[in-house]
Amino acid sequence: MADLTRLTAVETAAAIAAGDASAVEVTQAHLDRIAAVDGDVHAFLHVDTEGALAQAARVDAGELTGPLAGVPLAMKDVVVTKGVPTTVGSRMLEGWRPPYDATISTRLRDAGVVVLGKTNMDEFAMGSSTEHSAYGPTSNPWDLTRIPGGSGGGSAAAVAAYEAPLAVGTDTGGSIRQPASVTGTVGVKPTYGGVSRYGLVAFSSSLDQAGPCARTVLDAALLHEAMAGHDPADSTSIDAPVPPVVEAARRASVQGLRVAVVQELTGEGYEPGVQERFDEAVALLTELGATVTQVSCPHFAYALPAYYLIAPSEASSNLARFDSVRYGLRVGDDGQRSLEEVMSATRAAGFGPEVKRRIVLGTYALSSGYYDAYYGQAQKVRTLITRDFTAAFEQADVLVSPASPGVAFPLGAKLDDPLAMYRQDLATIPSNLYGGPAMSLPVGLSEGLPVGLQVMAPTMRDDLLYAVGGALEAALHDRWGGSLLASAPELEVPGA
Amino acid sequence: MPEISREQVAHLARLSRLALDDDELDGLAAQLDVILGAVASISQVTDATDVPPTTHAVPVENVTRPDVVRPSLPREDVLAGAPAAEDGRFRVPRILDEEA
Numbered sequence: 001m002a003d004l005t006r007l008t009a010v011e012t013a014a015a016i017a018a019g020d021a022s023a024v025e026v027t028q029a030h031l032d033r034i035a036a037v038d039g040d041v042h043a044f045l046h047v048d049t050e051g052a053l054a055q056a057a058r059v060d061a062g063e064l065t066g067p068l069a070g071v072p073l074a075m076k077d078v079v080v081t082k083g084v085p086t087t088v089g090s091r092m093l094e095g096w097r098p099p100y101d102a103t104i105s106t107r108l109r110d111a112g113v114v115v116l117g118k119t120n121m122d123e124f125a126m127g128s129s130t131e132h133s134a135y136g137p138t139s140n141p142w143d144l145t146r147i148p149g150g151s152g153g154g155s156a157a158a159v160a161a162y163e164a165p166l167a168v169g170t171d172t173g174g175s176i177r178q179p180a181s182v183t184g185t186v187g188v189k190p191t192y193g194g195v196s197r198y199g200l201v202a203f204s205s206s207l208d209q210a211g212p213c214a215r216t217v218l219d220a221a222l223l224h225e226a227m228a229g230h231d232p233a234d235s236t237s238i239d240a241p242v243p244p245v246v247e248a249a250r251r252a253s254v255q256g257l258r259v260a261v262v263q264e265l266t267g268e269g270y271e272p273g274v275q276e277r278f279d280e281a282v283a284l285l286t287e288l289g290a291t292v293t294q295v296s297c298p299h300f301a302y303a304l305p306a307y308y309l310i311a312p313s314e315a316s317s318n319l320a321r322f323d324s325v326r327y328g329l330r331v332g333d334d335g336q337r338s339l340e341e342v343m344s345a346t347r348a349a350g351f352g353p354e355v356k357r358r359i360v361l362g363t364y365a366l367s368s369g370y371y372d373a374y375y376g377q378a379q380k381v382r383t384l385i386t387r388d389f390t391a392a393f394e395q396a397d398v399l400v401s402p403a404s405p406g407v408a409f410p411l412g413a414k415l416d417d418p419l420a421m422y423r424q425d426l427a428t429i430p431s432n433l434y435g436g437p438a439m440s441l442p443v444g445l446s447e448g449l450p451v452g453l454q455v456m457a458p459t460m461r462d463d464l465l466y467a468v469g470g471a472l473e474a475a476l477h478d479r480w481g482g483s484l485l486a487s488a489p490e491l492e493v494p495g496a
Numbered sequence: 497m498p499e500i501s502r503e504q505v506a507h508l509a510r511l512s513r514l515a516l517d518d519d520e521l522d523g524l525a526a527q528l529d530v531i532l533g534a535v536a537s538i539s540q541v542t543d544a545t546d547v548p549p550t551t552h553a554v555p556v557e558n559v560t561r562p563d564v565v566r567p568s569l570p571r572e573d574v575l576a577g578a579p580a581a582e583d584g585r586f587r588v589p590r591i592l593d594e595e596a
Contacts, residue, residue: 099573192553206552235559236552305535316512323513325586330579339589344515356514360524361531363508364500377538379549384541386550418527419534435553459554 004029005162009071009219016070023056023070027114030072034163036493042138043158045077046085047117059112069112074158074167077118080199081105088201089123089133092350093328102199103231111226119154123352125203127151128424131415132354142488146408149179155213156183166223167213172204173307174428176211177440181403181452184442184484186220187213191460192435193238196231204314207432217469221249248463252470255289260396264300265427271406273446278402281443281453288471297388300430302381307429309365309378316362382433389434393458401427403440403452431456439465442484500528
């Protein structure tokens with residue numbers, strides 16, 4: 001058998017089902033790959049060797065079956081996993097082993113998916129570069145001196161570095177799609193409510209959504225389907241059938257589809273190389289049978305300010321749960337200090353600078369006298385952005401834009417400039433505010449680094465993303481003679 | 497609009513239960529000023545006046561489930577993750593002053 005780490009999830013499951021490889025062999029190959037390259041990439045915060053091999057053995061024993069049985073997966077460390085450390089990239093939860101599983105952890109285990117470990121992320125998912133992790137940054141496998149995106153940089157980098165064919169991410173303002181964009185992988189934010197949030201450590205509850213990261217559109221669809229569906233434990237989960245994402249990825253057709261370029265998400269603010277690859281991909285969509293037009297969504301210009309008021313406001317409330325009582329860190333409890341003093345000392349010691357910044361910003365936006373001007377106004381603008389989407393979807397089936405304004409930037413380049421970091425989410429935020437699904441998929445290179453195209457669809461039409469993504473991917477693979485990742489520089493493997 | 501003083505940040509930090517030192521307060525005051533200056537453009541959206549706010553992307557209301565008793569997490573498992581526990585309970589620092 002060829003290198004098992006180079007297979008797609010579909011190929012891996014087929015190889016196991018056909019008896020060409022055992023799930024244990026597949027898992028061991030990925031554990032070996034992690035041991036060889038993760039010293040450089042640092043995609044993982046915790047590798048669960050024992051748990052992964054035990055799960056693989058259950059698949060080999062025939063206890064667990066399904067389209068992803070035996071396929072390894074990297075889990076973002078924001079998803080709680082029973083008995084397996086879950087830190088959310090924060091010192092606040094260092095060493096914590098959750099007493100329960102997230103719904104998606106349970107669903108994936110029941111589907112025979114092998115969770116290899118937990119991936120690095122910006123602390124509490126606040127960031128666009130993974131540099132805000134309390135445990136050090138992750139590197140981009142295309143260039144180890146550059147960022148892998150964020151907050152789910154670990155998940156995207158693990159997939160790009162062949163440490164896992166699949167990963168789970170979460171996307172509040174772009175944390176699945178921007179890392180996908182800068183690592184040349186596929187990342188999808190499902191419709192809000194399409195995938196259960198039960199057991200995700202909450203950042204901004206009206207925006208957070210878990211979704212798949214993969215190397216191909218079809219692999220992402222299979223993971224999407226395995227995770228999605230109504231969950232009584234999440235009262236915001238949508239009680240409706242999962243959109244036919246796998247079928248759409250297999251059909252992979254844009255014939256007769258109406259595609260619109262969002263004028264406000266191109267041009268100024270986007271790197272020329274990104275714009276060029278985007279324009280070429282849009283031309284390709286026309287060749288493939290789509291009708292391409294332009295739409296204007298005038299309120300998208302205010303999506304970034306609305307997001308950076310709404311998300312910190314919700315975070316300032318959500319993160320109140322880290323009170324040094326029920327889980328995580330406690331400092332300064334000397335028998336003399338009061339509860340408030342211990343709580344305040346613990347939170348000052350346990351949260352990093354970006355988390356503190358957002359808690360204070362959110363507290364300000366929610367405080368008496370400023371509420372109407374900031375948080376209240378942002379929620380009204382959210383309504384206007386939703387109306388822009390609704391109007392645009394009367395003219396088009398899907399909207400497209402670059403997924404990220406630029407290619408991966410050097411580590412450290414934007415760390416001291418919060419606003420520059422926030423602008424990474426320019427194109428991804430509107431879909432979070434609206435709630436509709438969106439995908440980033442690789443459409444080429446600029447300066448030798450991957451460029452992602454974003455597809456946005458109406459609520460509960462996640463299948464349209466996969467139809468467009470599948471068609472574009474097939475045409476581009478024909479053009480390139482393989483996947484974009486196949487042209488990435490090889491990572492150094494000690495002793496190889 | 498914004499002009500954030502160190503005293504204001506100190507007040508917000510107190511509300512947020514964050515014991516920040518003077519350097520952090522000064523740093524945050526400057527950063528909040530820049531960030532709030534950037535997001536202040538939201539006040540220019542004049543057509544938002546009569547628009548209802550959106551609190552949630554997917555409006556679902558009154559989600560209920562049958563009122564059935566289900567097992568909860570084992571007490572020991574939950575307390576095992578707590579910073580301090582005693583007699584089967586979370587142990588917390590004192591909440592009242594001694595003279596109270």
